[in-house]
Amino acid sequence: MKAIEFDAYGEPADVLAVADRPVPEPGKGEVRVRILASPVNPSDLLYVRGHYSGVEPKFPAPVGFEGVGIVDALGPEAEGVVVGQRVAAVNGKGGNWAEYAVLPAGSSLPAPEGISSEQVASFVINPASAILMVRHVLAVPRGEWLLQSAAGSELGRMIIRLAQRDGIRTLNVVRRRESVAELEALGADAVIVSTEGPIDEQVHDIVGRQGVKYAIDPVVGQTGTDMFKALDEDGRMLVYGSLTGEPIRIGEDPRLILSGRRTLEVFWLGYWLPRLEESGFYPPGTPANSQLGKDIEALMRDDILVTSPGRAYSLEEVGTAVAQAESVGRNGKVLLTVPDTSQAGTT
Numbered sequence: 001m002k003a004i005e006f007d008a009y010g011e012p013a014d015v016l017a018v019a020d021r022p023v024p025e026p027g028k029g030e031v032r033v034r035i036l037a038s039p040v041n042p043s044d045l046l047y048v049r050g051h052y053s054g055v056e057p058k059f060p061a062p063v064g065f066e067g068v069g070i071v072d073a074l075g076p077e078a079e080g081v082v083v084g085q086r087v088a089a090v091n092g093k094g095g096n097w098a099e100y101a102v103l104p105a106g107s108s109l110p111a112p113e114g115i116s117s118e119q120v121a122s123f124v125i126n127p128a129s130a131i132l133m134v135r136h137v138l139a140v141p142r143g144e145w146l147l148q149s150a151a152g153s154e155l156g157r158m159i160i161r162l163a164q165r166d167g168i169r170t171l172n173v174v175r176r177r178e179s180v181a182e183l184e185a186l187g188a189d190a191v192i193v194s195t196e197g198p199i200d201e202q203v204h205d206i207v208g209r210q211g212v213k214y215a216i217d218p219v220v221g222q223t224g225t226d227m228f229k230a231l232d233e234d235g236r237m238l239v240y241g242s243l244t245g246e247p248i249r250i251g252e253d254p255r256l257i258l259s260g261r262r263t264l265e266v267f268w269l270g271y272w273l274p275r276l277e278e279s280g281f282y283p284p285g286t287p288a289n290s291q292l293g294k295d296i297e298a299l300m301r302d303d304i305l306v307t308s309p310g311r312a313y314s315l316e317e318v319g320t321a322v323a324q325a326e327s328v329g330r331n332g333k334v335l336l337t338v339p340d341t342s343q344a345g346t347t
């Protein structure tokens with residue numbers, strides 16, 4: 001089978017290549033999935049660059065943490081799915097940028113009927129992060145402001161729509177004025193452009209001198225630094241990405257760390273998913289991961305946690321796909337697709 005791999009950390013367009021590998025056999029408790037499509041997410045690219053500490057690659061290392069496919073074979077004691085079933089495949093070790101992937105049975109979630117494979121390909125990482133950050137970790141109350149950066153990202157757009165559903169006001173930071181009208185049309189309450197003046201000053205002009213109680217930031221660098229300055233004295237900010245790769249300087253204005261109790265906390269889905277049961281986020285009874293899955297499905301059916309489709313590329317076009325995924329002002333999520341040679345299970 002064809003599988004995308006890398007031999008050493010580096011720029012994705014330089015180090016990723018298609019390799020010819022034997023079709024993998026599922027072991028105990030594992031399933032083999034014939035991949036239909038896999039998104040190019042920022043976490044895949046951080047991983048290839050060696051900036052993703054949650055997973056250690058063993059070179060030559062496979063890539064691709066998320067995707068959609070058809071269950072093709074079951075290992076001994078694999079439960080919860082059947083051969084021929086369409087599933088959302090979360091591959092914690094990477095490996096979905098291939099024709100086949102082997103993963104734990106519990107990481108292949110039966111795809112809800114009537115939801116397109118394009119949406120199922122991005123069923124978990126961004127939707128689960130939106131729900132967990134807004135509703136559970138920050139638990140933003142109705143009527144409050146939520147400040148977020150990279151608001152034009154696929155996840156940022158989900159958060160705008162989710163916040164609107166939950167009665168939360170969003171104050172959105174983008175880097176280009178062209179994004180403003182589009183996000184306002186999506187339901188953003190306010191949009192500011194980071195290049196048009198210090199973010200904290202622009203935030204204070206909108207919400208008042210006290211600042212905001214809740215913020216989420218995947219950009220870091222000067223954006224994260226200025227967002228921290230926009231927090232009120234009890235404000236909490238979740239950092240959940242590193243799009244600039246630069247540091248946040250929380251002491252840049254010493255007055256902000258010599259008063260109040262502002263907090264900066266890391267959010268990583270890979271930390272929370274295995275801890276959902278004991279997190280207390282969901283009522284006991286039904287397993288917490290299936291409650292989260294049901295929430296995602298319902299919010300996807302309501303067009304809230306949906307991903308805008310972007311360009312699709314074959315595995316051989318991976319170099320172009322990863323460049324396109326990081327192009328400024330890209331429209332929609334880039335997908336790597338594998339031609340579907342069988343119609344089995346495509347409900």
Ligand SMILES: NC(=O)c1ccc[n+]([C@@H]2O[C@H](COP(=O)([O-])OP(=O)(O)OC[C@H]3O[C@@H](n4cnc5c(N)ncnc54)[C@H](OP(=O)(O)O)[C@@H]3O)[C@@H](O)[C@H]2O)c1
Nearest residue numbers: 042129150152153154155218240241243267268269328329
């Ligand atoms: N911690 C977690 O568990 C977790 C889970 C899911 C996602 N994430 C993070 O969430 C973020 C968004 O993910 P996504 O899939 O929605 O991404 P995406 O659709 O690829 O969007 C990326 C966005 O980031 C903006 N951007 C890129 N580089 C930037 C920079 N240097 N300065 C400012 N803005 C920049 C782009 O702005 P333009 O529109 O101007 O090009 C674009 O809107 C990523 O950082 C990802 O790693 C984290």
